[in-house]
Amino acid sequence: MIDVCLLGTGGMMPLPYRFLTSLLVRYNGTSILVDCGEGTQVALRKKGWSPNPIGMMLFTHYHADHISGLPGMLLTMGNADRTEPLTMVGPKGLEKVAGALRVIAPGLPFEIRYQELTEKEETISLPGEEDFTIRAFRVRHSIPCYCYSMELKRAGLFDLERAMALDVPKPFWGRLQRGETLEYEGRVLTPDMVLGPPRKGLKLCYATDTRPCPSIVEAARDADLFICEGMYGDESMIGKARENRHMTFCEAGRLAAEAGAKELWLTHYSPSLGKPDDYMDGIRAIYPGAVAARDGRTTTLKFD
Amino acid sequence: MIDVCLLGTGGMMPLPYRFLTSLLVRYNGTSILVDCGEGTQVALRKKGWSPNPIGMMLFTHYHADHISGLPGMLLTMGNADRTEPLTMVGPKGLEKVAGALRVIAPGLPFEIRYQELTEKEETISLPGEEDFTIRAFRVRHSIPCYCYSMELKRAGLFDLERAMALDVPKPFWGRLQRGETLEYEGRVLTPDMVLGPPRKGLKLCYATDTRPCPSIVEAARDADLFICEGMYGDESMIGKARENRHMTFCEAGRLAAEAGAKELWLTHYSPSLGKPDDYMDGIRAIYPGAVAARDGRTTTLKFD
Numbered sequence: 270m271i272d273v274c275l276l277g278t279g280g281m282m283p284l285p286y287r288f289l290t291s292l293l294v295r296y297n298g299t300s301i302l303v304d305c306g307e308g309t310q311v312a313l314r315k316k317g318w319s320p321n322p323i324g325m326m327l328f329t330h331y332h333a334d335h336i337s338g339l340p341g342m343l344l345t346m347g348n349a350d351r352t353e354p355l356t357m358v359g360p361k362g363l364e365k366v367a368g369a370l371r372v373i374a375p376g377l378p379f380e381i382r383y384q385e386l387t388e389k390e391e392t393i394s395l396p397g398e399e400d401f402t403i404r405a406f407r408v409r410h411s412i413p414c415y416c417y418s419m420e421l422k423r424a425g426l427f428d429l430e431r432a433m434a435l436d437v438p439k440p441f442w443g444r445l446q447r448g449e450t451l452e453y454e455g456r457v458l459t460p461d462m463v464l465g466p467p468r469k470g471l472k473l474c475y476a477t478d479t480r481p482c483p484s485i486v487e488a489a490r491d492a493d494l495f496i497c498e499g500m501y502g503d504e505s506m507i508g509k510a511r512e513n514r515h516m517t518f519c520e521a522g523r524l525a526a527e528a529g530a531k532e533l534w535l536t537h538y539s540p541s542l543g544k545p546d547d548y549m550d551g552i553r554a555i556y557p558g559a560v561a562a563r564d565g566r567t568t569t570l571k572f573d
Numbered sequence: 574m575i576d577v578c579l580l581g582t583g584g585m586m587p588l589p590y591r592f593l594t595s596l597l598v599r600y601n602g603t604s605i606l607v608d609c610g611e612g613t614q615v616a617l618r619k620k621g622w623s624p625n626p627i628g629m630m631l632f633t634h635y636h637a638d639h640i641s642g643l644p645g646m647l648l649t650m651g652n653a654d655r656t657e658p659l660t661m662v663g664p665k666g667l668e669k670v671a672g673a674l675r676v677i678a679p680g681l682p683f684e685i686r687y688q689e690l691t692e693k694e695e696t697i698s699l700p701g702e703e704d705f706t707i708r709a710f711r712v713r714h715s716i717p718c719y720c721y722s723m724e725l726k727r728a729g730l731f732d733l734e735r736a737m738a739l740d741v742p743k744p745f746w747g748r749l750q751r752g753e754t755l756e757y758e759g760r761v762l763t764p765d766m767v768l769g770p771p772r773k774g775l776k777l778c779y780a781t782d783t784r785p786c787p788s789i790v791e792a793a794r795d796a797d798l799f800i801c802e803g804m805y806g807d808e809s810m811i812g813k814a815r816e817n818r819h820m821t822f823c824e825a826g827r828l829a830a831e832a833g834a835k836e837l838w839l840t841h842y843s844p845s846l847g848k849p850d851d852y853m854d855g856i857r858a859i860y861p862g863a864v865a866a867r868d869g870r871t872t873t874l875k876f877d
Contacts, residue, residue, distance in 0.1 A: 282649050283612070285619040307611050307645040308587070315589040333677040337645045340637050341611040345586050369676035372669075373637040 271296050271421060271471055273494060274567040276312035278545075280478070280500055280515075280537040281334055288312040288564050289334050290537040292475055292496065294419060296401055299324040302342075303417060303475055309338040310345050316565055320346050321353075325395065327403070328359030329477060330414035331366045339367060340374035347377045354380040358393055358405065360413040361385045386415055390484070399448070400424075400470075406488050408479035411514045416476040418488040423572055424448065425465035432463040471570045474530070477537045480511070481520045486528045493570050495530035496562070497521040498537035502548025515539075518548055522555035534562040575600050575725060575775055577798060578871040580616035582849075584782070584804055584819075584841040585638055592616040592868050593638050594841040596779055596800065598723060600705055603628040606646075607721060607779055613642040614649050620869055624650050625657075629699065631707070632663030633781060634718035635670045643671060644678035651681045658684040662697055662709065664717040665689045690719050694788070703752070704728075704774075710792050712783035715818045720780040722792040727876055728752065729769035736767040775874045778834070781841045784815065785824045790832045797874050799834035800866070801825040802841035806852025819843075822852055826859035838866040 272295035277288025289306030293313065300322040302309070313320055320342060329335055346355070357363060364383040384393065386405050393403040400422040405415045427446050441451055442463055451458045474489040477498035489495040500515035501507075510517050518535060525533040533556055538545050545561035552559045560566075576599035581592025593610030597617065604626040606613070617624055624646060633639055650659070661667060668687040675681075688697065690709050697707040704726040709719040731750050745755055746767055755762045778793040781802035793799040804819035805811075814821050822839060829837040837860055842849050849865035856863045864870075 281652070282645065283615045285615055307642060308615065311587050311589055311612065331677055333644050333648050336677060337641075338611060341586065341641045344637050348585070366676055369673040372673035373635060373640060 270572070271419070271473065271570040272567070273473060273496075273570060274316060274318070274565065275496060275534060275536055275562050276309060276316065277306070277564050278536040278538055278562050278566075279334075279540065279564075280498070281540050283308045283334075284540060287538070289338070290477055290498075291335075293318065293323075294473065295322070296395070296421065297398060298322065299395060299398070301325045301327060301395070301403070301419070303327045304329055304335040304477075305338045305342050306334045307337040310342045312564065316567075319349070321349050321351050323355065324353070325356045325358065325393075327393075327405070327417050328357065328363065329416060330360055330410060330412055331362065332412065332478070335478075336366065336370070340370045343371070343374045343377055343381075347374075347379065351379045354382055356382045356384060358384045358403075359386065360415055361387050362413075404488065406484045408476065408484060409482045409514060410478045410480070414479060416474070416479065416485065416488065418472065418474040418492070420473075421471040421570075423468045423470040424460065425467050427463060428465040431465070435462045437462050469573060471572065473570065474528075476524075478515055480514050481516060481524050485524050489524065489528035489530050492528065492530040494532045494534065494568065495525050495528060496534045496536055497524060499535035499545070499552075499561075500537055500539050500542075502538070502542050502545055504551055518545075518552040518559070519555055522552035522559055525556045525559070533559045534566060535559065536562050574876070575723070575777065575874040576871070577777060577800075577874060578620060578622070578869065579800060579838060579840055579866050580613060580620065581610070581868050582840045582842055582866050582870075583638075583844065583868075584802070585844050587612045587638075588844060591842070593642070594781055594802075595639075597622065597627075598777065599626070600699070600723075600725065601702060602626065603699060603702070605629045605631060605699070605707070605723075607631045608633055608639040608781075609642045609646050610638045611641040614646045616868065620871075623653070625653050625655050627659065628657070629660045629662065629697075629707075631697075631709070631721050632661065632667065633720060634664055634714060634716055635666065636716065636782070639782075640670065640674070644674045647675070647678045647681055647685075651678075651683065655683045658686055660686045660688060662688045662707075663690065664719055665691050666717075708792065710788045712780065712788060713786045713818060714782045714784070718783055720778070720783065720789060720792065722776065722778040722796070724777075725775040725874075727772045727774040728764065729771050731767060732769040735769070739766045741766050773877060775876065777874065778832075780828075782819055784818050785820060785828050789828050793828065793832035793834050796832065796834045798836045798838065798872065799829050799832060800838045800840055801828060803839035803849070803856075803865075804841055804843050804846075806842070806846050806849055808855055822849075822856040822863070823859055826856035826863055829860045829863070837863045838870060839863065840866050
């Protein structure tokens with residue numbers, strides 16, 4: 270089960286009725302924040318969620334609308350007496366950028382651990398959560414930018430026949446089913462000895478700010494939820510989308526259709542795009558269920 | 574005539590229903606912004622005012638809640654094609670702090686001119702506005718902090734008898750009355766030769782974040798409007814106010830009463846202070862007209 274909340278849906282600058290684009294993902298007591306623009310801490314508070322379970326912050330890139338809220342968020346965490354370390358992940362330069370912004374947030378009561386992305390694709394693990402994987406993949410923006418997919422694996426069903434056939438002693442069945450590997454009388458017992466084939470897990474893919482590119486389709490393949498930027502609703506803005514390295518709604522729709530994503534939410538609207546809902550006909554001809562998300566849109570991804 | 578808008582009234586952290594404390598003052602086509610925390614650009618936009626007439630930004634100090642919105646505000650100004658230079662004034666270290674924050678707002682299309690305060694008291698002039706004076710004065714906070722007063726002078730009435738007695742030629746009366754100094758037939762003609770004594774002007778005093786101190790009383794003396802921090806409404810929080818170098822409502826009221834200020838607005842409330850209006854009895858016993866200001870409170874100061 271993964272909770273997903275799109276805290277804001279705005280690009281470029283925060284507006285009175287629209288927070289800057291950022292995503293909060295909750296899994297098993299840990300929260301992961303993707304991007305933190307000016308006002309993200311307010312959006313989080315408006316949602317009624319605390320910043321302190323945030324164990325990890327992922328940054329797509331260092332344009333101000335994706336990181337300008339960082340010093341305020343860190344101070345708010347510190348004021349709430351946080352002592353747990355915070356892991357920050359982002360493209361190369363993260364420590365330099367975050368360090369500069371911390372000129373107004375020095376002396377925090379918790380440690381910050383930086384993890385800088387340099388490869389085309391990298392896997393990030395959430396401590397203590399082996400079944401949950403975060404994958405960062407490089408995309409096409411005007412500066413180095415990464416997008417993220419998150420996957421939760423689901424083990425196979427308990428396979429009684431297999432456990433019996435392989436003569437696995439009954440007292441160990443439960444621990445093996447929960448993923449432990451054991452040794453007994455010189456024999457190594459592994460979870461696959463009592464489990465059927467892995468079942469379909471959960472997948473979330475988050476892509477902003479970028480032009481369409483194959484790495485997004487690959488990352489969003491069969492995703493339960495694909496959240497994608499749609500900077501421009503009007504397709505006649507395609508020139509501007511290309512110039513500024515963003516997407517139109519229809520471009521996002523094509524990615525979702527090609528990837529076979531089960532659900533698509535649009536986000537990161539241009540400040541000039543007052544009513545995204547007015548521009549949904551074109552994209553719905555490509556991807557029928559596309560949603561022009563609004564601030565605070567929330568869902569829970571659950572196993573079938 | 575001076576327009577005054579208290580864009581936000583929050584201290585420490587922005588809240589869903591309360592922007593961080595900042596002030597916008599408009600005089601004769603120029604705007605002056607005092608402090609720029611996270612969300613100040615949103616508060617300004619909500620008010621319907623543009624950031625581009627802001628010719629000057631004054632900073633009280635560099636705690637995040639007073640400057641964290643700077644990079645976003647600068648980028649928004651730049652995106653609106655501003656080319657006019659911007660003057661920033663604040664305690665020593667301004668260029669270093671603003672420079673660090675500009676890691677995410679590089680390459681602006683306008684020049685920034687820094688003016689750092691080092692003296693106990695300094696006068697700042699608004700270019701082209703000789704009658705309008707800004708005074709910065711050092712106060713008592715946990716880090717170097719300045720508060721600001723602004724004064725608009727008002728010349729005396731035209732004094733026909735004096736102009737005739739001093740034999741000022743009639744064709745020059747208008748220009749002298751408008752403040753020009755002229756030379757005619759070897760004689761220097763000055764405005765005071767045709768004007769009565771200066772009349773009462775306008776005065777605004779803005780004080781946050783600080784403990785009460787004599788420099789505030791002096792700066793707020795006979796002010797038409799005194800805007801003062803009131804971090805704590807409950808007087809039992811006096812210990813915390815002393816410790817954190819802030820004020821209680823009653824302390825602000827005493828300053829206003831001692832200064833003989835005509836109007837008092839409270840601001841910079843603690844995030845724990847949900848309803849400032851619930852704490853007005855004590856301060857109103859000291860200063861009857863005290864107002865617990867809310868975000869966006871606006872007035873126009875006018876000559877009598």
